[in-house]
Amino acid sequence: MLFWVIAAILTLGASLAVLLPLAASAKGGSSSGEHDLEVYRDQLSELDRDAARGLIQPAEAAEARAEIARRILRLDNAGTAGGANPGRASITARLVATVAVLAVPLVSWGLYVQLGSPDLPSQPLSERLAKN
DSSP: OHHHHHHHHHHHHHHHHHHHHHHHHHHOOOOHHHHHHHHHHHHHHHHHHHHHHTSSOHHHHHHHHHHHHHHHHHHHHHHHHTOSOHHHHHHHHHHHHHHHHHHHHHHHHHHHHHHSOTTSOOOOHHHHHHHO
16 A cells, blocks of 8 residues: 555656646746847847947947847747747647656557556565575
């Protein structure tokens, strides 16, 4: 009986280790694209401050501003090419992972009950070797 309690606790722990991060990402904050956009906006404001203080030449500031703008456009193009509904795919992936994590221990237990022999007495190795 102790074995089954320990096995159940370990299975529960392993399942929670997989399911809790999935639940946390469901509540999750901003996407990586939103984070990148925020970084680029900060870079633009820092560039403007440096240009206003005279730390960078106006021509260099214009080149840097153009490069940051290209990165923003690339980010926008990647976001539109990423799919019509990326949130839906994420929900589907979480659902499939949750079902898989819950199905593995349940199916294993069901197969053991049907095919295994839980009522057999234990067979220690020393006793089996002594019989031979």
